[in-house]
Amino acid sequence: MTDQTWFLPAVLGVVLVLLVVGVVLLAPRRRRRGQAGAPPHVPTAQAPESGVGEEPEGAPEGGRPGLVDVPLPETAAPSVEGPEPVASRLVRLRDRLARSGSFGQALLGVLARDHIGEGDWEELEDTLLAADLGVGPTTELMESLRTRVRVLGTRDADSVRALLRELLLAQVDPAMDRALADSPSLGADDELHPATVLVVGVNGTGKTTTVGKLARLLVASDRDVVLGAADTFRAAAADQLATWGSRVGVPVIRADRYGADPASVAFEAVRAADEAGADVVIVDTAGRLQNKAGLMDELGKIARVASRRAPIAETLLVLDATTGQNGLRQARVFAEVVPLTGIVLTKLDGSAKGGIVVAVQRELGVPVKFVGLGEGPDDLAPFEPDAFVDALLA
Ligand SMILES: Nc1nc2c(ncn2[C@@H]2O[C@H](COP(=O)(O)OP(=O)(O)OP(=O)(O)O)[C@@H](O)[C@H]2O)c(=O)[nH]1
Numbered sequence: 351m352t353d354q355t356w357f358l359p360a361v362l363g364v365v366l367v368l369l370v371v372g373v374v375l376l377a378p379r380r381r382r383r384g385q386a387g388a389p390p391h392v393p394t395a396q397a398p399e400s401g402v403g404e405e406p407e408g409a410p411e412g413g414r415p416g417l418v419d420v421p422l423p424e425t426a427a428p429s430v431e432g433p434e435p436v437a438s439r440l441v442r443l444r445d446r447l448a449r450s451g452s453f454g455q456a457l458l459g460v461l462a463r464d465h466i467g468e469g470d471w472e473e474l475e476d477t478l479l480a481a482d483l484g485v486g487p488t489t490e491l492m493e494s495l496r497t498r499v500r501v502l503g504t505r506d507a508d509s510v511r512a513l514l515r516e517l518l519l520a521q522v523d524p525a526m527d528r529a530l531a532d533s534p535s536l537g538a539d540d541e542l543h544p545a546t547v548l549v550v551g552v553n554g555t556g557k558t559t560t561v562g563k564l565a566r567l568l569v570a571s572d573r574d575v576v577l578g579a580a581d582t583f584r585a586a587a588a589d590q591l592a593t594w595g596s597r598v599g600v601p602v603i604r605a606d607r608y609g610a611d612p613a614s615v616a617f618e619a620v621r622a623a624d625e626a627g628a629d630v631v632i633v634d635t636a637g638r639l640q641n642k643a644g645l646m647d648e649l650g651k652i653a654r655v656a657s658r659r660a661p662i663a664e665t666l667l668v669l670d671a672t673t674g675q676n677g678l679r680q681a682r683v684f685a686e687v688v689p690l691t692g693i694v695l696t697k698l699d700g701s702a703k704g705g706i707v708v709a710v711q712r713e714l715g716v717p718v719k720f721v722g723l724g725e726g727p728d729d730l731a732p733f734e735p736d737a738f739v740d741a742l743l744a
Pocket residue numbers: 551552553554555556557558559560581584587636637638695696697698699700721722723724725729
């Protein structure tokens with residue numbers, strides 16, 4: 351009799367414990383967005399049926415294209431990558447820069463000679479010009495060098511290195527503001543809107559790759575990002591971007607057909623980001639040859655149309671560091687069409703022409719904000735003048 355009285359409560363107790371454990375194990379776990387969790391909800395933009403559907407206020411001319419976003423399905427969440435944190439990638443990329451862009455080493459070698467003759471000064475000048483520093487900055491640097499070396503009166507390696515560091519750093523201009531707008535800001539309507547970042551440049555410079563890398567960098571900094579594939583001319587560009595997006599759980603807004611109006615795609619991407627409350631929307635644009643006036647006009651239209659929904663926070667020009675003077679010519683043309691706020695210098699890893707950083711900043715009056723140092727997904731780093739100059743002299 352005694353045995354029966356404890357038996358029933360004991361069984362009920364075990365059942366209750368099992369129930370609680372089951373509920374805990376089966377409950378959906380909330381995961382961090384952009385890492386292992388679902389992406390922010392971005393409504394799928396569909397082409398409105400004729401006569402049906404609301405045309406957005408300020409919508410682009412020619413109606414809305416059929417658009418699809420490419421959100422990461424919940425089932426694919428476990429494969430979402432965690433991008434490399436910003437701090438550790440800088441250390442890694444600094445080494446790569448030191449190995450490839452070492453014109454500073456050539457300068458140090460000449461300056462360390464016992465007697466610096468006229469031929470040596472010419473060698474220094476040629477080294478700077480060959481590194482694409484530009485004629486103006488080279489002349490300035492040479493004048494300062496000559497004066498300071500005379501005043502210094504020593505060839506001690508540490509003193510020469512410190513002098514060169516100071517002069518190169520002054521040319522790179524550490525005072526420029528290199529921060530990327532990556533938080534929502536107030537629009538003309540007094541509402542908060544995501545930071546809209548347009549990425550422009552000639553084809554092949556690494557625009558699409560840069561948009562993908564930039565998304566990873568922002569995700570690593572806990573930002574909610576949406577990408578817009580407004581390069582509707584190159585068939586593979588939107589697919590390429592969709593792959594970048596899915597790897598880090600970032601939605602990609604793209605047209606469902608090639609050749610759609612890029613301005614419409616840009617508008618829809620900004621709208622989707624706006625509605626999702628994202629921090630940043632990055633819009634990839636088609637590669638444009640600077641001599642094709644029509645295409646350049648189109649870039650102006652993309653900027654105009656996208657800004658109807660949210661102010662354009664940044665327009666980044668992507669330049670291939672290996673193209674030298676040609677790159678500078680491209681930069682001038684783009685700067686005439688859209689107000690640039692920053693430069694991304696790609697392929698600095700394969701170039702001993704790090705001087706282009708100085709030349710392009712002088713040319714445009716806007717800072718280099720990021721540098722591409724390889725083809726790997728996390729081979730993009732915020733540009734830091736001190737680290738750059740140290741790498742040149744390493
Ligand atoms: N070594 C190196 N390669 C890079 C870097 N950035 C981009 N690339 C490579 O450059 C090539 C062109 O990159 P894309 O991103 O397709 O260029 P794009 O400007 O978007 O080209 P279009 O879509 O044709 O306008 C690819 O093979 C990239 O891997 C970099 O920093 N270093």
